[in-house]
Amino acid sequence: MTTKKLYIETVGCQMNVLDSEMVVASLRKRGYELTDSTRDADTILFNTCSVRQHAEDKIYSALGRVRSEKKRDPSKIIGVMGCMAQKDQHQIFKKAPYVDLIVGPGQLQQVPDLIEKAAVEGGQHSALSLERTAGSVNKIKRSHETFDPLRDPTMRPTPFQAYLRIQIGCDKFCTYCIVPMTRGPEQGRVPGQIYDEAKILADQGCKEITLLGQTVNSYKHVDGDQTTDMTSLLELLHDIDGIERIKFVTNYPKDMTTRLLKAIHTLPKVSPYLHVPAQSGSNDVLKRMKRGYTIEDYRDMMSRINEHLPEAAVSSDFIVGFCGETEEEFQATVELVKECRFKNSFIFKYSERPGTRAAGNLVDDISDEVKKRRNNELLAVQTQISEEDNQPFIGQTVQVLVEGPSKKNDRIEKSASGLMQLTGRTHDDRIVVFEGNQRLIGEIIPIGIYECTAFTLIGTVITEEVGPTQLVGLSV
Ligand code: 5AD
Ligand code: SF4
16 A cells, blocks of 8 residues: 555644544555645645634635645645535635535545545545435434544544544534534434443543533433433443543533532542533523523522532633623623633634524624623633632642643753653643653643642642642652
8 A cells, every 4th residue: 555645734623633533544544644744745634613704714724825736736635624614515616626525524434535536536526414404303413424433543632632522413503603504413422332432542541531522411322211311421431441531521501410410529530620601691692692591590500510519620611792792791791700710711702604593693793893802801800710710729739640741842842850841631621830751741640739820730740748738849
């Protein structure tokens, strides 16, 4: 088999990172090797995102950059896959006629064959799932296939951390969101398959798995009279030797049951970290977003978290400047952030997505200037809370899964003592930076925290504890 070179660029969410891993694994089977240069590549793939306009703009400019390379070498195959491929199937070939392949996120298993077809026959090829209005639910579901058994350890966040999809699609239809259109109806994967895949990951040396779903805690799989929900799935996966941490994102507030919270509390491997996007603090905005809950429901969930899982770190997403958002409605969001004191929040300016209900029925009437101002204001409030939330860790010891060199020394600059700046995360998803030896990477080790910022805990490796508060930090 001759070796071919693949260049792949991924934007967007963890789902896309996982999809790219699968595509790379399937192409390695056909003799491909990765390259980080588009110039050297035989095939160039872009795995795309449609959640915000900005993500799409990035891809169109990346496509612009490879145009001349295709001109120079017409045998190069250029493919667009992922959410933007599904959503803009017709426009992409028009806007970038030198693209050879368009493959939706539910059809990625076809990528290797389509590349071969394009190479042999020439011409443009596409594989897309059915649109949500294109027939019976079952038919549409079948057109959005999961593509999970193939794994490629080199494409993971680290060799000991992996994503594992448990659910595809989404049925919530929040009015601003394109995901239900691009990734199709919600489907929970078969629990036995998830279990087998987790075991394979553990055998490959993964210590941490992150279960993925758009509304992951709504996970449900029905087989005859046996229903598996998120709680029972966590219990099932908890038994796997080698897996030490189980995380899951993203959660939907209405499906955060007390049963699930109690299970997270009693299962030590399950991370006490809950990412549960609130999106807005105003009931009227939530209604326009069709989020399916009120602020009172969200508060009730927070108080149940505090009661049953008090050790949890909670984070959220917010959209500012959604259609018709008044200053008063925005202030309600600020108040919610102050009240809930999230570990961190991801804040986004509303970006109208053609094909969504908001684009059809509501007016994107908040100026970009106001969106920007609200974004900055909310971020400032959250940043102060994040810093205050990290303060109590000073003087404490936390267990950290060491992920690798911190960004500051990507070049792996070692100090004279052989130490380097390392980064890792606590069980509740806080980033920790400390000095240590490279061989600590992949280990879960105790770190004594002596300083913090809003985003990071700063500490030293603990090799010996003297008394309850006095920490001796010896770098190993
Ligand atoms: N505009 C801005 N942000 C959006 N999100 C989803 N759709 C949009 C949109 N049209 C945000 C939500 C979601 C996160 C992944 O992206 O906050 O939780
Ligand atoms: Fe989009 Fe709402 Fe589904 Fe999340 S729950 S993917 S925001 S439609």
